[in-house]
Amino acid sequence: MEPLAAQVFSSFSEISEDDWDSCACPEAQLGGRPLDPFMTYRFLSALESSGSIGPGTGWLPRPLLLRADDVLVAAAPLFIKQHSQGEYIFDHAWADALERAGGQYYPKLQVAVPFTPATGRRLLARPGREAEARAGILAALRTMTEQTELSSAHVTFCTADEAAAGPAHGFLHRLTIQYHWQNRGYAEYDDFLADLSSRKRKALRKERAEAQAFGGEIVTLTGPEIAPEHWQALWQFYQDTGARKWGRPYLTQAFFDNAMAFNPDVLMVLARRNGRWVAGALNFIGREALFGRYWGAIEDHASLHFELCYHRAIDWAIAHGLLRVEAGAQGEHKLARGYLGTEVHSLHYIADPGFRRAVAEYLERERRAVLQEIDELATLSPFRRDQSRA
Template sequence: MLKVERLDKISDISASDWNQCVGADEPFGRHQFLSALEDSQCVQPKTGWMPQHLVLYDEDKIKACCPLYLKSHSYGEYVFDWSWAEAYERAGGRYYPKLQCAIPFTPVTGQRLMSCPDATAKHTETLLKAMIERAKELQISSLHITFAQKNEWDLIQDHGLLPRTGHQYHWNNQGYVDFDAFLAHLSSRKRKSIRKERKAVLEAGIEFQILNGNTLEAQHWDAFYQFYMDTSGRKWGHPYLNRDFFTLLGERLGKSTILILALKDNRIVAGALNLKGSETLYGRYWGCLEDYKFLHFETCYYQAIEYAITHGLKRVEAGAQGQHKIQRGYLPVETYSAHWVADPGFKTALVDFLDHDRKVNELEMQELSKFSPYK
């Protein structure tokens, strides 16, 4: 009665069928986002991402699915296992290829074992077992499920996967009526600091334009792509995304795409790309071609907070890393991943490593919480 089908490309299933398993607050799991990555050739075997998506049927009705890739490297994941690969290969093993259940290039928490509203725990467990069986069938070293939701993470561990934690920085909307109401909840020193930063950007003559849906045009994507290429070249060494991807994103997921542009004398000088779910604004990429003091903070953080307040969103997720986000109202939040390892000896070594890693993460989050800007 239960059947699991493997897809070599996301276009092998219709958007409506896939999306019935995707939550309203998860734009990155949607067919439109995944297909934009594949159709632009950003995700393909030549880039080290071979689609292996799984779909679970019960009496020919879709009940669950997962984005799954066979990978030949560890780029674009944000849960780092380079040291694992090096250690295993030094011991004579072969770490790559591996299976990765994730949204490519996207360190955003979401449902990885995606299921329809009427799906049962049995459906989810069957899908998870199918992922593990696929790893065994391919005779590969490991399977990695990254940026999973907490409830999934608890279930996954029951099936022998090793738990791992990390943290990011998120802003939570406490029902603020406007930005000043948010500032009123901060300590006096932090409140003054943010006002000083925003004033500096205003006095530099910077204005902001927020675009989405039909207001997104080729000229806007051309400008933002320059920003993306500049930032990715300086931070990562090579860009993951090409220009075609942004066109497809605007066409397929335009209503969820929020592009914040900074203008100086009617010239676009910086921009930040966000995606919007039903409750959350997800900050993804930023870049600039002209340097103005505090422009990054204003474009990425303060404009995002204002947008969330105006549109009644519950939170802003500002992406991976960046302790400087704390003093701007973004507090550390735990993230979760789980890992299946074929080699028993390697698994034993990772158990010790991950136990220590989780304790370090807990201590770091405790220390970071002491720097909260809130009263």
């Protein structure tokens, strides 16, 4: 097997879209949607061209390509990070511990989609060369970390198969929790409700009725139905939510100004009252999953958040045959709406041997706690007892 030659670029603009997507979403080149809309060249390059990532943001793009005999085999969305913001797999405690011990945690290497806690392939490969690509990328990350004297390299929200490849290359496997809704072959929303206990079923029907009585209309838009005014409304909602959650929004207005290019990949659920948009949820559509991303509102109405973000997402996923809905990071309130605790994977290479041992011990304890929590959450699910493990 020809050894892989790694090349690191300083911008996504230095790579051709065809090259990147041949590894990032080869399934889309044969027609249809990519598995992961966030891994496409158009999404990552839009983050950069809009100034959402790049100098001054703490996310410096360093996309990685690996070739064999001048043939592109693998790619990874690599960044140099100056902080741990916008990642959603939290390592702030690790940074504090290393720096208290006299070390330096930042900068670090990060393979991720910025500001996007959605599971997907991170060790991208030309079809048929997945094992070779994973090994090559992980080896390159380890070499880069050691040669540049960085503290660590991280691969977040990767697939379970990618996570399984990590330990052979010195990467620690971390397990965390998100809440995902799984489609069990439902033909309509009422089929989903039929799997719930009677009390939970009545509660969700009451919640949906309360939300839909907010005094306006709710519309679901995708593709050519989405107009600039809808993106402008989403920007206002996102700006308000971002300012309250993070101090400042991660995405710039320029990202929203040019977001019409994403219309084929996007599902918007918007609420309008008295002639103006008052709330909305933004989802991205993958081949198998619907990914809930942003929510915001300029008016407060009972249960409207649950209707726009969770119930309408389930409606749409069922109608379009998607396998699951990933509703973003955190939020035990999702459990009552049928989103169950689900394992999320990441990989971490720690350069310092002593610090690596300490992190490994922590992750083993955390892993046991996560698995126990997932089991406990299953007992709290809204599903009937005979359906809770189905």
